[in-house]
Amino acid sequence: MNSEEEFYDAVTGFDSDNSSGEFSEANHKVAEMLDLDPHQSNRTGKHNGETEIQENGIKRHRTSLPAPMFSRSDFSVWSILKKCIGLELSKITMPIVFNEPLSFLQRITEYMEHIYLINKACSHADPLERMQAVAAFAVSAVASQWERTGKPFNPLLGETYELTREDLGFRFISEQVSHHPPISAFYSEGLNKDFMFHGSIYPKLKFWGNSIEAEPRGTITLELLKHSEAYTWTNPTCCVHNVIIGKLWLEQYGTVEIVNHSTGDKCVLNFKPCGLFGKELHRVEGYIQDKNRKKLCVIYGKWTECLWCTDPTTYETYKKNEKRGGEQKKLKPSEDVIKSENDEADDMPEVQDTVQFIPGSKLLWRINCRPPNSSQMYNFTSFAVSLNELEKGMEAILAPTDCRLRPDIRNMENGNMDVASKEKERLEEKQRAARKERAKDEVEWQTRWFHQGTNPYTGTSDWLYSGMEWLLGALWERTVWALGASCGGA
Numbered sequence: 001m002n003s004e005e006e007f008y009d010a011v012t013g014f015d016s017d018n019s020s021g022e023f024s025e026a027n028h029k030v031a032e033m034l035d036l037d038p039h040q041s042n043r044t045g046k047h048n049g050e051t052e053i054q055e056n057g058i059k060r061h062r063t064s065l066p067a068p069m070f071s072r073s074d075f076s077v078w079s080i081l082k083k084c085i086g087l088e089l090s091k092i093t094m095p096i097v098f099n100e101p102l103s104f105l106q107r108i109t110e111y112m113e114h115i116y117l118i119n120k121a122c123s124h125a126d127p128l129e130r131m132q133a134v135a136a137f138a139v140s141a142v143a144s145q146w147e148r149t150g151k152p153f154n155p156l157l158g159e160t161y162e163l164t165r166e167d168l169g170f171r172f173i174s175e176q177v178s179h180h181p182p183i184s185a186f187y188s189e190g191l192n193k194d195f196m197f198h199g200s201i202y203p204k205l206k207f208w209g210n211s212i213e214a215e216p217r218g219t220i221t222l223e224l225l226k227h228s229e230a231y232t233w234t235n236p237t238c239c240v241h242n243v244i245i246g247k248l249w250l251e252q253y254g255t256v257e258i259v260n261h262s263t264g265d266k267c268v269l270n271f272k273p274c275g276l277f278g279k280e281l282h283r284v285e286g287y288i289q290d291k292n293r294k295k296l297c298v299i300y301g302k303w304t305e306c307l308w309c310t311d312p313t314t315y316e317t318y319k320k321n322e323k324r325g326g327e328q329k330k331l332k333p334s335e336d337v338i339k340s341e342n343d344e345a346d347d348m349p350e351v352q353d354t355v356q357f358i359p360g361s362k363l364l365w366r367i368n369c370r371p372p373n374s375s376q377m378y379n380f381t382s383f384a385v386s387l388n389e390l391e392k393g394m395e396a397i398l399a400p401t402d403c404r405l406r407p408d409i410r411n412m413e414n415g416n417m418d419v420a421s422k423e424k425e426r427l428e429e430k431q432r433a434a435r436k437e438r439a440k441d442e443v444e445w446q447t448r449w450f451h452q453g454t455n456p457y458t459g460t461s462d463w464l465y466s467g468m469e470w471l472l473g474a475l476w477e478r479t480v481w482a483l484g485a486s487c488g489g490a
Contacts, residue, residue, distance in 0.1 A: 059167070059391075061382075061385075061386035061389060062385060062386055062389050063371060063382060063385060064371070064373060064377060064385065065101070065377045065378075065380070065385060065413055066413060066414050066415070067413065067414050067415030068376040068377070068415070069375075069376050069377060069378050070097060070412075070415070070417050094151060095421070096408070096412060096417065096420055096421045096424050097417070098150065098151055099150055099151050099152065099153055099412065100148065100150030100151065100152055100378040100380075101153075101378070101388060101409050101410075101412040101413035102152050102153065102384065102387060102388060102403075102409065103152060103153045103154075103155050103159065103161065103403040103406065103409060104152040104153065104154060104155050104182075104184055105155050105159060105160070105161040105174040105175075105176065105184055105186075105403055106152070106161055106384075106387045106388060106403050107152040108174055108184055108186050108201060109161060109163055109172055109174065109186075109387055110141075110144040110381070110383060110384055110387070111141040111188075111197070112163075112165075112168070112170055112172060112188060112197075112383075113140070113144060113368065113381060113383040113384075114136075114137060114140035114141070114143075114365065114368075115168050115169065115170055117133050117134075117136050117137035117140060117365060118133070118134075118137055118190070118195050118197070118222065118224075119169070119190075119194075120133040121133035121134050121137070121195075121222075121224055122190075122194045122195060122224055122226055122227075127227075127229075127260070127263050127265060128265070128288065128296050128297065130224065130227065130229065130260075131231075131258070131260060131265050131267055131288050132288065132297070132299070132309055132362075132364055133364070134222060134231050134258060134260075134267070135258055135267045135269065135286075135288070135299060135307075135364070136307050136364040136365035137222070137365075138220075138233055138235075138256060138258055138269070139269065139284060139301075139303050139307050139365065140307075140365050140367070141235070142235060142236065142238070142252055142303055143303055143304060143367050144381050144383070144384060145238060145250060145252070146250065146303075146304045146367075146379075147249075147250065147379040148250070148378065148379050148380075149240055149248040149249075149250060149379075150378045150379075153406070153408065153409055153424075154182060155176035155182075155184060155403070156176060156179075156427060156431050157176055157178070157179040157431060157434075157435075157445060158175070158176060158401055158445075158447075158448070159175070159176045159401055159402075159403060159406075160173065160174065160175045160176075160399050160401045160402055160403070160448075160449065161173070161174045161402060161403045161404075162174075162398070162399065162402065163387070164191075166191065169190055169191045169192060170188055170189065170190055170191060171188065171189060171191065172186065172187070172188040173186070173187055173188075173449060173465075174186035174187070175447060175448060175449045175450055177200070177447045177450050177452075177463050178445075179431070179435070181202055181204075182202065182203075183200055183201070183202045183218070183463065184200065184201045184202075185198075185199070185200040185201075185447075185449075185450040185463035185465075186198060186199060186200075186201075187449075187450075187465035193225065194224070194225055194226055195222065195223060195224055195225060196221075196222075196223040196225065197220075197221070197222050197223070198220075198221055198464070198465055199218055199219055199220040199221055199462070200218045200219070200450075200462055200463035201216070201217070201218045201235075202217040202218045203215065203216060203217065203238075204217055207243075209244075210241065210242055210243060210244045210245065210246075211239055211240060211241045211242070211243060212239070212240045212243055213237060213238070213239045214237065214238040214239070215237050216234050216235040216236065216237060216238075216254075217234075218234070218462075219232055219233075219234060219455050219458055219460055219462055220232065220233055220234065220235065221455065221457060221462075227262070228262060229260055229261075229262040229263070230260075230261045230262065230456075230457045231258055231259065231260055231261070232258070232259055232261065232455070232457050232458050233256055233257060233258040233259070234256065234257075235256065236252040236253060236254040236255075236256055236271040237252065237253055237254040238250065238251075238252050239251055239252075239253070251273065251274050251281065251282065252271045252282075252303055253271045253272060253273040253274075254271055255268065255269070255270055255271070256268075256269040256271065256286075257269075259457075261457045263290075263291065264290065264291025265288060265289065265290050265291065265296075266288070266289055267286060267287070267288045267289075267299070268286045268287060268289070269284055269285075269286035269299065270284065270285050270286055271283075271284050271303065272284070272285065282302040282303055282304045282305070283300075283301075283302055284299070284300065284301055284302060284303050284307065285298075285299070285300045286298070286299045286300075287299065287312070288309075295312045296312075297309045297310065297311055297312065298310055298311070298312050298315040299364070300315070300355070300358070300361075301355050301364075301365075302354070302355055304367065305354065305355055305366070305367055306355055306363065306364075306365060306366040306367065307363075307364040307365045307366075308355070308357070308358070308361040308362065308363055308364060309361060309362050309364055310358050310360055310361040310362070311360075314358060314359075314360055314361075315358065318358045368381055368382065368383070370382070371385065388403070388404055388409065388410075388413055389404075390404050390410075406423075406427070407419075407420075407423040407427075408420045408421075408423035408424040408427060411423060447463075448466075449465065449466055450463045450464060450465055450466060451463070451464055451466050452464075
């Protein structure tokens with residue numbers, strides 16, 4: 001079999017009778033498919049696929065992509081979208097130039113960039129402080145989308161992504177469990193067994209003239225095992241403006257309700273729409289209430305910058321003075337308060353906040369500084385830059401369905417746009433052919449790592465993690481992936 005067909009067959013189900021012995025050979029062949037340039041290096045001084053080891057023994061991940069972002073200035077999306085007004089965009093094939101070199105499964109993994117907030121929640125004894133940390137985590141999960149106007153690649157049915165970050169203390173796995181409608185399921189847990197984070201995402205995309213709106217569907221669940229608590233919420237609506245004419249910009253809006261199913265506490269966050277004059281752009285305001293609906297604290301800030309909390313009395317007094325035209329203090333909290341606990345590099349420029357600071361407020365979260373060359377890397381954060389990194393030896397243990405092995409994404413990342421476009425078309429055609437073959441044989445698709453069920457806390461339909469590979473007490477062991485590869489169907 002041609003090595004270029006290995007990834008296609010893995011995700012489409014063709015020739016899915018591979019034994020575990022064949023799995024090893026297939027993974028060695030996958031390296032040939034990637035067509036990586038050995039002379040292309042990243043800023044750590046290592047070739048693509050290699051990872052620098054720091055003195056403390058922790059791997060240093062790459063800090064730049066192999067090739068700069070391809071310019072979209074010569075392309076018009078209007079020729080494609082003008083026939084799609086009001087339609088569901090998940091069925092529309094878009095030119096690759098409007099993509100970013102990540103799969104949607106990898107985009108979901110960006111929820112974990114601010115995992116220190118989950119660690120904070122686990123460490124707090126006070127349930128109010130735990131809810132504050134969880135609320136900050138929910139807001140931080142959408143912060144990576146700021147200025148990210150590129151569309152992630154639609155995952156193929158059966159596509160997977162796995163990530164273990166020992167330095168951050170978590171492992172993560174996701175799978176595309178449905179194609180129509182497109183549903184992505186994910187599961188993550190702390191390496192110390194202190195939390196579980198899971199859910200299924202079904203973003204419904206619609207085109208409205210000069211904007212594209214992504215309506216969130218699916219429940220997100222965070223379980224703090226030490227405290228026997230479970231929190232659930234749904235993300236806000238995301239909208240990209242000026243897709244036809246003007247400068248692209250993005251906003252999040254809608255109400256997010258975070259429920260603590262153990263205590264009855266609830267956090268209500270209002271992601272405000274921009275408004276006519278842009279005064280409310282990126283603003284988030286809300287509150288935490290107990291089971292008796294008593295307000296315990298007020299939360300305010302911007303999802304693109306930072307989040308603060310203060311007591312309700314202080315907040316109301318401040319707002320009254322603001323309406324009367326009273327003089328308000330500019331944001332000048334002390335340096336030790338403003339410094340984020342998760343800054344990754346001391347030499348990065350300081351983020352300039354524009355949120356009006358209310359004296360006495362406590363900082364809950366602050367966005368990470370982006371790399372200086374982020375604008376040439378699809379506005380990726382440092383965490384996002386590392387997600388498609390193929391470390392040395394990784395292809396021997398990854399599932400053949402892993403996003404990192406997609407030839408279209410890999411070629412786009414390397415700047416080979418023509419090749420990437422052709423590979424994308426081949427993948428999509430292969431997927432259509434596989435779907436017709438299943439329909440002809442009346443065979444239903446079988447997911448591998450997740451199964452459809454009911455969320456135990458909300459009672460709504462959800463995709464739940466099956467837990468196969470960890471039942472053996474192993475960390476994503478090659479033998480278990482080999483077992484999965486021989487199960488067929490993906």
